[in-house]
Amino acid sequence: xxxxxxxxxxxxxxxxxxxxxxxxxxxxxxxxxxxxxxxxxxxxxxxxxxxxxxxxxxxxxxxxxxxxxxxxxxxxxxxxxxxxxxxxxxxxxxxxxxxxxxxxxxxxxxxxxxxxxxxxxxxxxxxxxxxxxxxxxxxxxxxxxxxx
Numbered sequence: 018x019x020x021x022x023x024x025x026x027x028x029x030x031x032x033x034x035x036x037x038x039x040x041x042x043x044x045x046x047x048x049x050x051x052x053x054x055x056x057x058x059x060x061x062x063x064x065x066x067x068x069x070x071x072x073x074x075x076x077x078x079x080x081x082x083x084x085x086x087x088x089x090x091x092x093x094x095x096x097x098x099x100x101x102x103x104x105x106x107x108x109x110x111x112x113x114x115x116x117x118x119x120x121x122x123x124x125x126x127x128x129x130x131x132x133x134x135x136x137x138x139x140x141x142x143x144x145x146x147x148x149x150x151x152x153x154x155x156x157x158x159x160x161x162x163x164x165x
Contacts, residue, residue: 047083047108056141058116058134064106065128072125074132076118081110083130115140 048063064072064085071086089103112118115137122133 046102047085047106049108053136056136058112058136060110060132060134062108062130062132063128064125064130066101067106067128069125072130074121074123076121079112079114079116079118081112081118081121081132083108085130 050061052059062083064087067085067087073082073084075082075084083106085106087101087103087106112134117135117137120135124131124133
């Protein structure tokens with residue numbers, strides 16, 4: 018049997034056991050994927066076991082803050098393993114001015130929080146028309162405008 022050890026993982030696990038995971042001073046991580054689908058920027062956060070009513074999404078200027086909480090289990094039982102963090106989860110992202118932060122759509126299903134943020138109209142590619150001038154607008158004599 019092949020065993021793989023990761024000393025950093027073991028150290029993180031030990032620190033979580035001693036310090037507690039997801040405390041307010043050290044929020045637990047929240048894995049994220051981000052991509053663009055046409056004119057929409059999509060963010061997905063993995064939050065299994067988090068109740069929808071503990072999710073909080075704030076936008077201030079161009080900073081997006083997402084908070085969630087997974088409560089610790091309580092009861093009369095003996096803990097045998099603890100690898101999933103509990104407590105407060107928090108993530109802040111600085112978003113560019115090219116996104117319309119007034120039109121964020123948030124959906125939570127199956128432990129995945131999906132945010133869809135449309136690209137701002139001012140940031141979308143657009144054609145710029147080029148105007149042209151007649152020879153008379155350039156104050157050039159009509160016979161000189163056709164030269165060569």
